Amino acid sequence: MRCEIIAVGTELLMGQIVNTNGAEMARDLAGLGIGVYYQTVVGDNEERLAEVFSLALKRADLIICSGGLGPTTDDITRETVARVLGLPLEQNEFWVKKLYEYFERVGRPLIQSNLRQAMLPRGGRLLPNDRGTAPGIFLEHEQRIFVLLPGPPGELLPMFRRQVIPLLRERLEQVEDLAVLQSKVLRVSGLGESLIAERIKDVLDKQDNPTIAPLARGGREVHLRLTARAGTAAEAARLLEDKAEEIRRILGDYIYGEDEEGLEHSVARLLWQKKMTIAVAESCSGGLLSHRLTDVPGSSLYMMAGLITYSNAAKADILGVDPQLIARRGAVSNGVALQMACGARRVGRAHIGIGITGIAGPDGGTAEKPVGLTYIALVDGGFDYCRDFHFWGSRQEIKERAAQTALHLLRLYLLGKL
């Protein structure tokens, strides 16, 4: 099945927003073995949308349009698609009722233009939207499948994953000779892309099925995407697992997780298993480590306290860092990082304390202590660790690398490998 994705919206075309829907859907479609051959962005212009849609009819079996399903006059996808396909629009009573209920609930009058959102091309199936007033549409017509979805990612993605993907899977199961395309992502932290490529060179050289695509994620971690093609899902899964195991044997603990699991989730799982708690003291990372540690549902079981001590006074008052040490060695130093970690652990009454102090920039660096220099310490009462790191990039990137590295060290500690 050849798929084309058409994103409709002048704001996308003009670059006011970035088209993330296309990438998200393409990834999910690959998982079903459906290849996306073209992605097109076109503005809210009826003539050009009709032209793009007509072209897609010639080169794709599955056409997905996102955007242009709103109630205003510049929302033209529904009408244009129906016109090009020669199908009349019919009112869907179920959605009319939903619209009346919605507008009554929010206490606003329903106006005529809102009812346009309840119009469907004849034969179309309504995909309910529980986060907005624009329903999606799934239409099979002359050997092709058409899917129309609202543009906001918060509405499109749940609708696509919960409603469209199952419908497509059903259709695919009716086809014989199904080639399944399945992916698995191995997430690597603590090794750069080129070092990884060197270590798994033999695996990369003989790759054919599964294929392996390394992707650096903002310099903070590397994702190895394995994609297998096979006759059945079980066979694809086996191919993926064999190849993943081969890579795991080489990279070992540098692989912290798979697929959608972030480093904070991997750390959270280890903390829960060991019933351990943590408290962190942050200077240059400014709260980002705490933010990531608390992004995990259930983090209240391990997260005792986060203490962002930007000023020297706060480091002394809150964490008990020795002011004379700060005066002698500077706030960005080995000893201060360790005292911050100890202070966090004591104040938060936690098993583990982490301290981060560094220079996030863009100003404040010196020849001896340049922007990016960061000390990260980890203590547990019987054990202590501290190391200097030289991060690079913008202020935001240095904050990100500091938080990511702290999570990486914490993971190694929890594995008994720090």
Place this chain on the structure above:
Amino acid sequence: MRCEIIAVGTELLMGQIVNTNGAEMARDLAGLGIGVYYQTVVGDNEERLAEVFSLALKRADLIICSGGLGPTTDDITRETVARVLGLPLEQNEFWVKKLYEYFERVGRPLIQSNLRQAMLPRGGRLLPNDRGTAPGIFLEHEQRIFVLLPGPPGELLPMFRRQVIPLLRERLEQVEDLAVLQSKVLRVSGLGESLIAERIKDVLDKQDNPTIAPLARGGREVHLRLTARAGTAAEAARLLEDKAEEIRRILGDYIYGEDEEGLEHSVARLLWQKKMTIAVAESCSGGLLSHRLTDVPGSSLYMMAGLITYSNAAKADILGVDPQLIARRGAVSNGVALQMACGARRVGRAHIGIGITGIAGPDGGTAEKPVGLTYIALVDGGFDYCRDFHFWGSRQEIKERAAQTALHLLRLYLLGKL
């Protein structure tokens, strides 16, 4: 001038990376008055790229291709474009020399395939790349302009901005009747999209030039993008300023900034002006408010401390919140938020204290205190404020809304309007 952007790359098509180049370039082109009419993504496939490129020849005067200029066999843009245009490829001696210098410097042998990167379609102008081995190409041929650029944003964007934009501006200046397109963004916080539309209905109804496009940003704020078309940049700027002033008169302090300035930058400016300092105590927002406050370079001038107190013990130990109050009213309550704010202010020795306590979910909600219920308090010693909010969305969204709302309240306080 009608522009089409073609992004070449299977990794884009499959959604392994998101196409940000297209959006960035489209924004810059709009600033020159060049409209992008289509954006297309196609894989590393010669036949399909040729087809897409041929179509673009029919509907655009300026065609920009990104990606596919690397040294490997799946990099096909250079050859395909030359073939479709019927132009021979010629070796550029300047770039051959650069390549030899580069490979000598990194201590690797230059192999034959690397020399492909020094080939240009006849008549093409080489755009040096100071961050990689793939140069860009600027070609004028039969009344059209073709621009080929390397795919990595770190190489493409500087090349586009420093080399391509000036060349395009030169070409445009030779054309009469130049229409300049300029944009300005008014950033609004604290009012939803529909409420804004209602209040500025009269302005929206009579919009023609400048046009006004409201865009909700993840439910946290709304951006009003004004775009003016005029004969000169000065005239466009005047049109934008007049319209902006009209909107400012209606929305007043709900407009917190313009263009790229985030809410934290607006708050930082006010804190600097008033020489005031701040300390924050966060529970459900988990460090995100501190993270945003410290994203601003120079934030050490106002940011005294951030205290993330997830557990009841930490709230009592670190902030001095009364344990009996927590037992009586619960950790998510008006009184606890106020005591957190007071505690942060005292411990951080700051002018202003902020306290946030709420239920970020997905678990932990009750009928009386549902997920999303959040109390935000602000105190300054003489003044205190506390209010409950009912945020919705995922755990991440609730954290974002809590941090955004706290910044919004802080801004109103600093303006004397809370």
